[in-house]
Amino acid sequence: MGMKAWAFEDLEAGILQPFGISEKEGLFRMRELLGIFIGAVIINNFVLRYFLGICPFLGVSNRIDSAISMGLAVTFVMTFVAPITWLINTFILVRFKVPFLEYVSFIIVIAAFVQLVEMFVRKVSSTLYRTLGIYLPLITTNCVILFTALILVLRKYTFIQSVIFGFGAGVGFTLALGIMAGIREEIDFADVPKPLQGAGITLIIAGLLALAFMGFSGFLS
């Protein structure tokens, strides 16, 4: 981040000044937030580095439109679940000193929230429900969401950092799914050996993608 730092500082100052946030304080937070976001999307991509969401990754990535739909649904849920779990951790788990309730409380919140979103989407827009709605129950058991919640507690993120982290994780998931869907649509016409068709070739391709994404590490010093 060294080279472009001077231009970024001016940009940051310009954005934050109307809000009355001091330059120094603002610099630190904005750059950190950007770091968290890029970290979650590219450098430590949740699918290709942490092996999360592999079940939908294998199942939904054969067509670009369903892959993007799933990704959007996950991003939406994650952007809201992350701050909610932060609130639970701060005001219940830590205050009443019950850290052992972390997993049970988080999973209940995730399941409840997804249920609410599904009911809401079904009422509000049937077209939206038809595209996204079917993926929502799958999201509950998706490792991605629970992992995000656990990590933001572990790394002691602030509220804003949690939101950005959740959003970034969802975007990263959508990115990985989208890339994989694009590739799979192409190899539909290729001559894949029979034993490897389906899960086998997808995982091998994922391995190559993971290798490529490894090149991003060290991007943020």
Place this chain on the structure above:
Amino acid sequence: MKTLNQYILFKDLMKGLWKENPVFRLLLGMCPTLAVTTAAINGLSMGLAVTFVLFFSSTFVSLIRRVVPIQVRIATFVVVIATFVTMVDLFLKGFFPPISKTLGPYVPLIVVNCIILARQEAFASKSPLHRAIADALGMGIGFTLALIVLASVREILGMGSIFGIRLLGDWFRPWVIMILPAGAFLTLGIAIGLMNLLTSKITSKSEHRKENSFKS
């Protein structure tokens, strides 16, 4: 087999080991499979942890299966599973801290491990206790074996050791990629391909035999 019931029970147990192996055939529980198979000991620990949670969750769910309303069944299963996962996590943190550190956040992720929830939904909630236990044990052991196999391959090629014992001498330059995320994907993909190949060879051989016996 003495009776039909014993035969059914035996089948329940054995199917998790090969025919319906959760990792290679049902394609469930991939997240921990890819994440912790960097060394054989980690694969073994995760496999045992999952077997523990699966065993007790299936037992509990099978016992309460008649009193759980259908609408809240998934939520109930998940809470039951989360409780046992918390137990395993605390146990590992207390008695095996280095393993707990290596497995890291993947222990709580057992809560959303597809294998456990799928077995509760598809089997344990609809079966009597003894069958649910047999199924849980079979799936758990099958999962553990799959993890050990994958982890051993990755450890031998990636570090030249197995379970911490150096296997290959200094002449071997480790394939570092095997212990990186990319190696995990590649190993699992090739393993699934091999499984499919083996299974298709076995079924075609038995079909061939059936055909021949039909003719004669």
